Amino acid sequence: MLVSRGLWAVFGLLQVASTARAASVPQVPLVLETDESSVPMKKFPNARAFLRFVNHTLSELEYPTNQASWEYETDITDEHGQRAVEAQMVFNQALQNILNQIGDYHGSNDDEKRQLELLSLMVGNPKDPEDQRVLSAIEADMVSIYSTANVDGLSLDPDLVKIMAYSRDYDELKHAYLGWRNATGPRMKGLYTAFIDLLNKGARQGGFEDTGELWRSQYDMKPKKFEKMIDKVWKQVLPLYRELHCYTRAKLVEKYGADRFGNDGLIPAHLLGNMWSQDWSTIFDILVPFPDTKPIDVTKALIEQNYSAEAMHRLSESFYHSLGYDKLPQSFWEKSMLTKPSDREVVCHASAWDFGNNDLRIKMCTNVNQEDLFTVHHEQGHLYYDHYYRHLPYLYRSGAADFFHEAIGDTAVLSVVVPKHLKEIGLIEGEIEDSWQQTINYQMLVALSKVAVLPWAFLVDKWRWQVMSGQVPPHKYQQEWDSLLEKYQGIKRPEPADVDSFDPGAKYHIPANTPYMRYFGAAVIQFQFHHGLCKAAGHKGPLHECSIYKNKDVGKKFRHMLEIGSSQPWTKAVEAGSAGLYDTLDGSALIKYFEPLLEYLKKANKKNVCIWK
Numbered sequence: 001m002l003v004s005r006g007l008w009a010v011f012g013l014l015q016v017a018s019t020a021r022a023a024s025v026p027q028v029p030l031v032l033e034t035d036e037s038s039v040p041m042k043k044f045p046n047a048r049a050f051l052r053f054v055n056h057t058l059s060e061l062e063y064p065t066n067q068a069s070w071e072y073e074t075d076i077t078d079e080h081g082q083r084a085v086e087a088q089m090v091f092n093q094a095l096q097n098i099l100n101q102i103g104d105y106h107g108s109n110d111d112e113k114r115q116l117e118l119l120s121l122m123v124g125n126p127k128d129p130e131d132q133r134v135l136s137a138i139e140a141d142m143v144s145i146y147s148t149a150n151v152d153g154l155s156l157d158p159d160l161v162k163i164m165a166y167s168r169d170y171d172e173l174k175h176a177y178l179g180w181r182n183a184t185g186p187r188m189k190g191l192y193t194a195f196i197d198l199l200n201k202g203a204r205q206g207g208f209e210d211t212g213e214l215w216r217s218q219y220d221m222k223p224k225k226f227e228k229m230i231d232k233v234w235k236q237v238l239p240l241y242r243e244l245h246c247y248t249r250a251k252l253v254e255k256y257g258a259d260r261f262g263n264d265g266l267i268p269a270h271l272l273g274n275m276w277s278q279d280w281s282t283i284f285d286i287l288v289p290f291p292d293t294k295p296i297d298v299t300k301a302l303i304e305q306n307y308s309a310e311a312m313h314r315l316s317e318s319f320y321h322s323l324g325y326d327k328l329p330q331s332f333w334e335k336s337m338l339t340k341p342s343d344r345e346v347v348c349h350a351s352a353w354d355f356g357n358n359d360l361r362i363k364m365c366t367n368v369n370q371e372d373l374f375t376v377h378h379e380q381g382h383l384y385y386d387h388y389y390r391h392l393p394y395l396y397r398s399g400a401a402d403f404f405h406e407a408i409g410d411t412a413v414l415s416v417v418v419p420k421h422l423k424e425i426g427l428i429e430g431e432i433e434d435s436w437q438q439t440i441n442y443q444m445l446v447a448l449s450k451v452a453v454l455p456w457a458f459l460v461d462k463w464r465w466q467v468m469s470g471q472v473p474p475h476k477y478q479q480e481w482d483s484l485l486e487k488y489q490g491i492k493r494p495e496p497a498d499v500d501s502f503d504p505g506a507k508y509h510i511p512a513n514t515p516y517m518r519y520f521g522a523a524v525i526q527f528q529f530h531h532g533l534c535k536a537a538g539h540k541g542p543l544h545e546c547s548i549y550k551n552k553d554v555g556k557k558f559r560h561m562l563e564i565g566s567s568q569p570w571t572k573a574v575e576a577g578s579a580g581l582y583d584t585l586d587g588s589a590l591i592k593y594f595e596p597l598l599e600y601l602k603k604a605n606k607k608n609v610c611i612w613k
Ligand code: X8Z
Pocket: 349, 350, 351, 375, 378, 519
């Protein structure tokens, strides 16, 4: 019998770690009574029986854990926070009991061995329930700080997001950018430091050097090999990013005046149309290569056609349906949260949820614009993966690797953005100009999302891995963060940070503890999938003109990759998803896709000074 101390004690404890704490202090002591005997410690005759028990138990516990988190994230209150922590504890305790026995079983075939291997990687929670409780409580608290923060009464989503996207006023942008960082990071820094210590404690108890090493061990290869692989891919895509960066800086100098820029070649981070400078498509109007060529403006079309959030989700569903995929279950429409409620605090950051038994949901504060339309496809990509591997045992019900999960919807987007397709679905009205200028404009628009994100997606965990290994101690958190922004993105904070600053906390995935290298892998592998699918479709011509819309044969081929979940090493799955064209992560497909733009940028940059080192 485990009787815990109250959550209030946890938060009392945290006051030591955090000088400026979250406003939400749960007041009601929580007593969790986990009866350990509810998870039998009995011996199983063999690995098969053990795995059957594991898959059944974890699968059963998934629903209440998800349900409690869902309630918290769609209605942030202290009580819901406590319940979410409590449910997580129950899951962790069952998992712990299972992991304690894993050494007794060895597996008599490849399938059993793989399941045991995947299970063995589910370590990382500290063994002491009190540590677990503090860990979960800190996470809930940090997510609450992030999700309820505001700048002069303005929320991140939609207020600050809109300012960053549409304001062209230097000082207003700077105020929103710095304001958001001041409203979040300093209140989180102490919590985050304590959080990292506990995470590492768990990782070490699980046999890893630190949490970063545990995270890098999830890819069917040694963690060192994984690092080498992504470093190599980064080098493949860097030349394209550098050209885009130089071009963009020159246009922004024209727009805002040279006196706003230093002579270091960097771009002030707040001028790029996005709170994290990770998606620049909202400043397309400033960067458009050929302004006289009729631009593609999906946002304008959505607004003019009175699209609702639900209509955007239906439109995305119809894309997947055109590939022969099932419609989303009716419960999706009944249980999802597709818009931001006005009567309560919620976690607006978009996410897709698999409750098991085909209970699939999206939680998103959908705004009517192009970026969110693509995010809707992204989230539904997660759900279709969940849907098509739902027949597998629990341990295989995940992506072949985490970056596969992030890439499914983004792959769909590569077909959706094709101008001919946008016209077919009514998001481009009138004729599409068939010219080289039009192609370059269109490639630019896609690159502003899909190339601009690359260094950002690469650096977030470069930072976190160093924090987790202790290489970067708390007093250097901010300094290292700033230097990675400079090194990889070529951007700088509009003003130097002060001692309290903790800008990493201003990005959702840091408080929510979601690994981020998955988005780098996804940003690259989606082009490999697109290449393979277009080959399977018999597409002739440039990759950026290929759309697999309505191609049920190709849809079926891609579905085969979804159906194997994580039952095979990801290198096998990439072959399935790319019609045999690739067997590893490879930046060449992305480069091939953007060939026309790269050529254009190289020429355009001849008149620009590309001085960022
Ligand atoms: O977090 C997300 C999704 C949920 S998995 C909305 N993305 C990253 C981000 O927002 O930073 C998608 C692109 C990158």
